Amino acid sequence: MRDILPALSRWYAAGAPFGLATVVGTSRSAPRDPGAAMAVGPEDEVVGSVSGGCVEGAVFELAQEVMTSGEARLTTFGYSDDDAFAVGLTCGGEITVLVRPVTRDTDPGFAEVAGSVAAGRPVTVATVTDGPARPGATLAVWPDKVSGTLGNEGLDAAVTADARGELALGATGLRHYGARGERREDAVTVFLHSFAPPPRMLVFGAIDYAAAVARIGDFLGYRVTVCDARPVFATPKRFPGAVEVVVDWPHRYLGGTETDERTVICVLTHDPKFDVPLLEVALRRKAAYIGAMGSRRTHDDRMKRLVEAGLTPQELARLRSPVGLDLGARTPEEVAVSVAAEIVALRWRGSGAPLTATAGAIHPAG
Known part of the structure; x- marks a missing residue:
């Protein structure tokens, strides 16, 4: 609902009722996740989407009905082999949508x-x-x-x-x-x-690859921070996609900032004097993903140094290095896609294999 919030707030402030449709349940290959929202406001203005276009027409009519009746409606849209288009959702999944009226009286x-x-x-x-x-x-x-x-x-x-x-x-x-x-x-x-x-993405190392990773991290909805100890490289002008740019020693900054189970840490410093002390801190912190850039020779040397620093096999097993999935990436932008793909795959337990080589649901439950 974040993306349609400005319109909803504008309608609400003007005292204009609107119908708010929210995806509350999905199964199989549903096109949108729970929480996806669409709203119908004054003069039939529509914002948002609950299905990427499959059932928006039916939801529009439901929103008009609930604004008239004042009563919420719960409706499920699914796929039928006999009459797919009559049911509405032709992607093979199922979504349950709650459509409710929102006014100042009903929602103070x-x-x-x-x-x-x-x-x-x-x-x-x-x-x-x-x-x-x-x-x-x-x-x-x-x-x-x-x-x-x-x-x-x-x-x-x-x-x-x-x-x-x-x-x-x-x-x-x-x-x-x-x-x-x-x-x-x-x-x-x-x-x-x-x-x-929004979850945090911490990118260490102010290089061209970091700029591309910061941009794709912002696109994915992360609150991005880029950190480097070199002020000549760590500038907001070089990283317009980052929420903040920090000039500090990476391990010192990470040691003083908060991370949680959703935090993504990308170590692109490519220099042992930066990345080894940083990874000592990172691998002992809460994080969803910790990846480090470098060749296989760099990785082997880095692992040896981390073992000497006292990290355990369990801690070292958290490290994704060399960073990213094998896409054959060359440019900074391609490498950023590779890193993002690995982050998404880890988050949703994806295999990283081509979908043409897999079977079963494209969007498995959970």
Whole structure:
């Protein structure tokens, strides 16, 4: 929903009702992930997408209906071999979409949630999708406060606890509860949509390859930092895609900055006096990915130095070196694609093999 937030905030501030459609569930090769959103506002203006074009027409009509009725609607679009186009989703997957009306009366906390998302402050929005609680009811959960209600204190308490757990992971998905928050799966279904700050990408080494990696990292939604100890190379002009450019010794900067399970660390320094002390710190920190550039000879020398520095086999096994997938990349931009491909493959447990050489679902569950 981040990409359509400016339009939603504009409509809300003007007091204009709008219909908000959100993907709350998917299966098989669904075109969009849970959390993808589309909205229909004043004068039938449409922003966003829930399926990449497959079912937008039907969702547009649903949004108009819910704005008239004031009642949320939950609809599933899927694929049928007998009548694919009548069902709407021809990619072979299935999506479940919640369409709900948003007004100042029905959603008094929307502006605060939108402000948090825009400012990068973490918040999870819990929305009832099905069950005896009112479909479309929302509860906004921050690390330190809660706004709204799903209908009763027991349900609010159970959802708040789960929402904070999902927020810590930046996770989004459906949860099931008893009518008063019991841990059952036979009553109320709630969609937890986490808006955590973007994950970080830390790029060390202000070289041409780093500029390309920073650009693709920004494109993938990372908050990018480029760090190098050489001020003549580490300049914002050379790295317009980076959120920040830091002049500092890489190991010292990493030792003083926060990382978590979503952080990506790319070591492109290509110099033992920089990358060995840096990797000593990195391999002992929380991170989703740690990759280091260099030839196989450089890698062997680096590993020997890291062993001498006292790193364990378990710590060394976290290192992706030489960095990237084997794409035959040559240019900085091609190498950046190789690195990005490895990051994505590791995140989603992809094989890195051509899809023509694989079988089964293209987008496996989980």
